[in-house]
Amino acid sequence: MPDTSRRADRLADRLSGSRYGNRPTMKDVAARAGVGLKTVSRVVNGEPGVTPETEQRVQEAIDALGFRRNDSARVLRKGRTASIGLVLEDLADPFYGPLSRAVEEVARAHGALLINGSSAEDPDREQELVLALCARRVDGLVVIPAGDDHRYLEPELRAGVATVFVDRPAGKIDADVVLSDSYGGARDGVAHLIAHGHRRIGFIGDMPRIHTAAERLRGYRAAMEDAGIPVEETWMSLGVTDPERVRRAAEEMLSGPSPVTAVFAGNNRVTVTVIRVLAEQSRRIALVGFDDIELADLLQPGVTVIAQDAAALGRTAAERLFRQLDGSLVVPERIELPTRLITRGSGELPPTD
Amino acid sequence: MPDTSRRADRLADRLSGSRYGNRPTMKDVAARAGVGLKTVSRVVNGEPGVTPETEQRVQEAIDALGFRRNDSARVLRKGRTASIGLVLEDLADPFYGPLSRAVEEVARAHGALLINGSSAEDPDREQELVLALCARRVDGLVVIPAGDDHRYLEPELRAGVATVFVDRPAGKIDADVVLSDSYGGARDGVAHLIAHGHRRIGFIGDMPRIHTAAERLRGYRAAMEDAGIPVEETWMSLGVTDPERVRRAAEEMLSGPSPVTAVFAGNNRVTVTVIRVLAEQSRRIALVGFDDIELADLLQPGVTVIAQDAAALGRTAAERLFRQLDGSLVVPERIELPTRLITRGSGELPPTD
DNA sequence: TAGAGCCTGGACAACGTTGTCAGATGCGGG
DNA sequence: CCCGCATCTGACAACGTTGTCCAGGCTCTA
DSSP, rough: OOHHHHHHHHHHHHSOOOGGGGGOOOOHHHHTTTTHHHHHHHHHHHOOOOHHHHHHHHHHHHHTTTOOOOOHHHHHHHHHHEOOOOOOOEETSSSSHHHHHHHHHHHHHHOOEEEEEEETTTTHHHHHHHHHHHTTSEEEEEESSSSSSGGGGGHHHOOOOOOEEESOOOOSOOEEEEEEOOHHHHHHHHHHHHHHHSSSSEEOOOOTTTTHHHHHHHHHHHHHHHOOOOGGGEEESSOOOOHHHHHHHHHHHHHSSSOEEEEEEEEEEHHHHHHHHHHHTOOOOEEEESSSTTTTGGGSSSEEEEEEHHHHHHHOOOOOOOHHHHHHHOOOOEEEEEEEEEEEEEOOOOOOO | OHHHHHHHHHHHHHSSOOOGTTTOOOHHHHHHHSSSSSHHHHHTTTTTTOHHHHHHHHHHHHHHOOOOOHHHHHHHHHHHOOEEEESOOTTSSHHHHHHHHHHHHHHHHHEEEEEEOOOOOOHHHHHHHHHHHHHHOOOOOOOOOOSSOOOOGGGHTTTOOOEEEEOOOOOOOEEEEEEEEEHHHEEEEHHHHHHHTTOEEEEEEEOOOOOHHHHHHHHHHHHHHHTTOOOOOEEEEEOOOOOHHHHHHHHHHSSSSSSOOOEESSSHHHHHHHHHHHHTTTTTEEEEEEEEOOGGGGGSSSSSEEEEOOHHHHHHHHHHHHHHHOOOOSOEEEOOOOOOOOOBBBGGOOOOO
């Protein structure tokens, strides 16, 4: 059979007004097998009460017609969709890939599918996505929030949509949260630099309205204060972490009247940009970055980082989600996962002045 | 109000047999607003023919009850789910993140949501996922195939599920395919090494049942043949690309009776492992890798690669998918996107012997 | 052989939404 | 003052599935 005409048929199906291109339904299967509707349902769902012969007749009809159960109709009847939603900032970010995969694995273990969407760090888009997921009646939501006001979720929570926030806390709403210890991690990282003799240490981070960014800044300040080092304004730079701004910030810190001898980078994107600036300037400035980055061990020097376990974040959140759905969790909690200092060289460089 | 009790209420809702924790329906909204069911539907969908006063009454009821339209029911009635499925190998792989994100952006532009799943390179799991997505009546599928027989999709295609395969061709079925030019890319990369004086060039790639792996091997052979270089068996290694095997393969190639002076790495994971082996052995062997890797420019030497545009693959596939859904595409096509050689140093090293 | 009980199969309603169609309301013109 | 028309509203069926409940036929026992 020429493939073109087959495809043209399919197209005609689709345009002919009949929905789903005339997908067969249980009714069709029942008619063909010469049995009742409910019997087909029983076979499809593996319910007992069907003789092997009947079952076989039904199965043959299913195969012949290419029947596949319509889960939309099923959901309408049963109430559970066996799917969960994941809203994150950017699926292309190497930090979220493993997180997303971890959520998916847990979902799979519970027989659920994963719908995900990227908010692009835009609160409106986050809300739009979350509500679209709720309209599809996902059983639960894992949200990496972009906004800081999630009251719009109130009716959904009341309606029983399980919800876990990850990486950043929920805003103005009472819900489960799974975080990395940004504050502690940043403090450890900066303390590490101080322990190696640095006093003029720069901090380049994300917009302070992002919780993790604020916490990391707080960790930086705490470490400096612990060491009795007064922080100069010019050592800190907070804002969007696109390469241009970070580049400018790094260059200013490194060239001002009291140039820093070390930099603490607030996230993986910042770390990469700073490495690039240092490489261009051929300067061996000490650097510790928040978030591990691929190949960090192969650079010269290796990049010392505060690593979060993205997969563990996702796994923990998803497991909590399903425990909510089990009904075995009642009270929202805030869970903080530890970070880990990985020394590879860049954080152990001595001050250069 | 104490949060704990609120949450407990919600739990009780969920366990009380009432589905969705008693989510309000249009019926409830209609009753509260004192209007008919269809009027609520009209307001919810922004259809004309409702006076502003009525609309406002309905809207107030919606807000008061926290009503959200049930898209499952809507789908059942309308036939389109406005969602597409993406099945790939591993969401955590840095190659698939951008691809997935690109698909999502196109979907978003068409008002569709993205459901995705990882096949983990397992054909059975791929099929399971794809069929689960079909049961949910996704409008279309973007599939990075793990298996090589997709006849199980026949009924779905006939039923009008738009389908595009990406990165690897479909097996035994007639469908749209979007690929990178693996053959040409590999040939160019190997030719590049040959142009820099290499003759003993190793190839480490994935299992040959994976189409891209086979194509890249073919490109390698072609380049060698073009240059009149007979290939020795010990220079080639094909199999799963986990670090252990790749490491062994690389070590063997580099130490045998006729050690290679250059390596062509068949994918990003192989490239990284080879870099690691070379770094450990402190050897400056020439290397060209298929797939770009992050920070490749910052390594010493920079890593020369054959880059594919993952985002372009995803975008092209998704756009084709929606054109299928428009009905403006009839005949399946095979689209090949070009690859790009990026020279950064490692591929330009001279032979060391 | 008749009755009790079990097993299989089917008719029907319901899930929440939207399309169809007809009814109600209000307004202007004859 | 009444009719016709336009505008707004609502009753009802249908989408494809599953849960409930009942009917009929069978087997087993007394």
